[in-house]
Amino acid sequence: MAQSILSIGIDIGTSTSQMIISRLTIGDSSGMFSKADVRVLRREVLYASPIRFTPLLDGSTIDLPALKRFVDECYRSAGVERSEVATGAAIITGEAARKQNADGVLNALSECAGEFVVATAGADLEGVLAGMGAGACAHSRERAGRFLNLDIGGGTTNAAIFENGALLDSYALDIGGRLVRLAADGTVLYVSDRLKPLMAWRGIGLDPGRRADWCELVRLCEAMAEVLSKLCRGEALEDAESALFIGHAAKADCLPDRCSFSGGVSEYVYGNAPVADFEQLVFGDIGPLLGQCIRERFAQDGIAVQPTEERIRATVVGAGCHSLRLSGSTVICDAEALPLRNRPVVRVFPGEEDYSRLAELAQPALARCEGRRACLWFRGPVSPGYRQILEMARQLVALADEEGLLTVAVENDFAKALGMAIRRMDGAPRRLICLDRIRLDMGDYIDIARPVAGVVPVVIKTLVYETPS
Numbered sequence: 001m002a003q004s005i006l007s008i009g010i011d012i013g014t015s016t017s018q019m020i021i022s023r024l025t026i027g028d029s030s031g032m033f034s035k036a037d038v039r040v041l042r043r044e045v046l047y048a049s050p051i052r053f054t055p056l057l058d059g060s061t062i063d064l065p066a067l068k069r070f071v072d073e074c075y076r077s078a079g080v081e082r083s084e085v086a087t088g089a090a091i092i093t094g095e096a097a098r099k100q101n102a103d104g105v106l107n108a109l110s111e112c113a114g115e116f117v118v119a120t121a122g123a124d125l126e127g128v129l130a131g132m133g134a135g136a137c138a139h140s141r142e143r144a145g146r147f148l149n150l151d152i153g154g155g156t157t158n159a160a161i162f163e164n165g166a167l168l169d170s171y172a173l174d175i176g177g178r179l180v181r182l183a184a185d186g187t188v189l190y191v192s193d194r195l196k197p198l199m200a201w202r203g204i205g206l207d208p209g210r211r212a213d214w215c216e217l218v219r220l221c222e223a224m225a226e227v228l229s230k231l232c233r234g235e236a237l238e239d240a241e242s243a244l245f246i247g248h249a250a251k252a253d254c255l256p257d258r259c260s261f262s263g264g265v266s267e268y269v270y271g272n273a274p275v276a277d278f279e280q281l282v283f284g285d286i287g288p289l290l291g292q293c294i295r296e297r298f299a300q301d302g303i304a305v306q307p308t309e310e311r312i313r314a315t316v317v318g319a320g321c322h323s324l325r326l327s328g329s330t331v332i333c334d335a336e337a338l339p340l341r342n343r344p345v346v347r348v349f350p351g352e353e354d355y356s357r358l359a360e361l362a363q364p365a366l367a368r369c370e371g372r373r374a375c376l377w378f379r380g381p382v383s384p385g386y387r388q389i390l391e392m393a394r395q396l397v398a399l400a401d402e403e404g405l406l407t408v409a410v411e412n413d414f415a416k417a418l419g420m421a422i423r424r425m426d427g428a429p430r431r432l433i434c435l436d437r438i439r440l441d442m443g444d445y446i447d448i449a450r451p452v453a454g455v456v457p458v459v460i461k462t463l464v465y466e467t468p469s
Helices: 064-078 094-098 102-112 123-134 136-142 193-202 214-233 287-300 314-322 355-367 386-396 415-423
Strands: 003-012 016-028 038-048 056-058 085-092 118-121 146-152 157-163 166-173 180-182 188-191 258-262 324-327 340-347 375-378 405-410 431-435 444-448 456-462
Touching: 003 314, 016 064, 016 314, 038 064, 085 123, 085 456, 123 136, 123 146, 123 157, 123 166, 123 258, 123 314, 136 146, 136 157, 136 258, 146 287, 146 314, 188 193, 193 214, 214 287, 340 355, 340 405, 355 375, 355 386, 386 415, 405 415, 415 431
Parallel strands: 003 085, 085 118, 146 258, 340 375, 375 405, 405 431
Antiparallel strands: 003 016, 016 038, 146 157, 157 166, 180 188, 324 456, 340 444, 444 456
8 A cells, every 4th residue: 555755855055955845655566476565656746945045154154044944934835844744855065065064054954854854965975866866867777878967066066877777886076157156247256276276287367356258267167078078988087187076086987878967057058048258147157158068068079968857956856756765564673763863884794794793893883883873784695594594683682772772774685584583582672673675885874764654764875074165
């Protein structure tokens, strides 16, 4: 029997902020003679907010009261109460994630947006959500080949590449439409420090307080477009170009067959109106010119570009409709321990799994977690035998946190059998959560909601905070 829940998506970006509320229909998609397979069957956007400029008190501080008012207005306009929201994600993205009070903004949004709304930041996660919202992930399931989505906003470009519905790679670069801002007469108001190595290498001069030379702006946008083209074609980057990566570079052996674009700048990538003077920079930044240069460069280099389902709303649609995952219906879950938020993941085995050493390998990582509060994860056997289940249970029983809660997630489908074995052990934890069909990694965080429609909703995220600039 299908059941519907409400999910929220909030995107606080470099340039703009927006919110959606969607209805997710959860049900069993298995056949009459197959094992239960409960998943999200349908996603429907019920409300999409106006797109607002992200409110700033100054160049390095987000206006938190203004953001709270925006969220309140969205709830009122949608006619939805916070208590009705079951899941979702609040994402602070791009250069906004580098503001001095970004952590405080995320915490406040998590508190005011609903009972089980997660607050996350991270360039890789943004790229993945945008790729899902833009349809690249779905297209990769339906057609052969690798599909790359480039989400280009005000401060960053977030990339994700998919094949057969699976994520192959994600990365981000300091390429965006508001890294250079201008007055109506072309006077330069702001140039991001992150562009300066590229500008110096290219011999481009743009000085705040002076009128920009149009040809210099074109050269800068062409240089950024060339970086994206090189990544799609597997061509080596120069040092000044590689300096645009945020955190880590793209995988060298993961080239796309088709590309799509989302984010605010994508409106100009897919457009065809010429951008030839300052009057056409309608938002006081280089976004329209950058989009035009990308369109022309990709056409020149013969890179296949396909239409996208969402453009400027791709990230928020991904957050509101695609952040939720479901653990299998055969789980063990003490519901009174839920919801859990921001549990760090301890990946027990870095390589081959030896279940006789499970406790030995998990203990050091657990000791580094406050109160030993963490989610232990390992793949586990595809079809574990009885002795394997007992050995895993024996190793896990003493790994509960200081409050007596043991949280375990495995990739393969045996959580219920494992949980029952743990409960029968001497010294079993007071409370137990044992989930399956979940893939995690060290550095991930997990949110676990109360059971819905016989399954456990889960949001997995990577919290990546950069030092404020």
